[in-house]
Amino acid sequence: MKKIFLLLTLAVITLGANAQTSAEEASTLTKIGQQVPAFEFKLDKDKTASIADYKGKIVLLNFFATWCPPCRQEFPRVQKEIWEKYKDNPKFALMAFGREEGWEKVLPFKESNSYTFNILPDEGRKIFSLFATQSIPRNVVLDENGKIIYQSIGYSEKDFSELLAILDTRLKKLLP
Numbered sequence: 001m002k003k004i005f006l007l008l009t010l011a012v013i014t015l016g017a018n019a020q021t022s023a024e025e026a027s028t029l030t031k032i033g034q035q036v037p038a039f040e041f042k043l044d045k046d047k048t049a050s051i052a053d054y055k056g057k058i059v060l061l062n063f064f065a066t067w068c069p070p071c072r073q074e075f076p077r078v079q080k081e082i083w084e085k086y087k088d089n090p091k092f093a094l095m096a097f098g099r100e101e102g103w104e105k106v107l108p109f110k111e112s113n114s115y116t117f118n119i120l121p122d123e124g125r126k127i128f129s130l131f132a133t134q135s136i137p138r139n140v141v142l143d144e145n146g147k148i149i150y151q152s153i154g155y156s157e158k159d160f161s162e163l164l165a166i167l168d169t170r171l172k173k174l175l176p
Helices: 002-026 069-086 103-112 157-173
Strands: 040-044 047-050 058-064 092-099 118-122 138-142 148-153
Touching (some): 040 118, 058 069
8 A cells, every 4th residue: 555655646746747847848938949039138227238239149048036046046156157267258148137127136136146247137027028938047048140059947957067068069169
């Protein structure tokens, strides 16, 4: 009887995990190989940019929230293993968008954590909603032509290692 209970419990856990993964994947609105949706964003309170301005670069888009525990776990690695490694590479850009957060939240968060990469507001999910309906953190990598070459949902060692490998490979290809 205990074996049957254990097997049923494992089956329910497995099905629940697969259902969550499927729901997260279903929340993704973009696909690898697709051109990035067009959007504009504020680089600071007075300067607007367009994602089209970054053609010719490998771009990492990160969607997060200041209150999100996995996002807070991921960001120190983004700073150290991505930004500090590639910040001087003219073929690389990184933008982290605070989903549903304005300057009044993202700037103090950036300063209090000593992050030096672009942490920008995405009030009303205007940008996030082009890529997904839910689930953060979320990373999207664009190639030099603005095509999506990588997407991840959540934070895991495996996904972060894959992200690092893709950035390293793609940026080496763009060296003069």
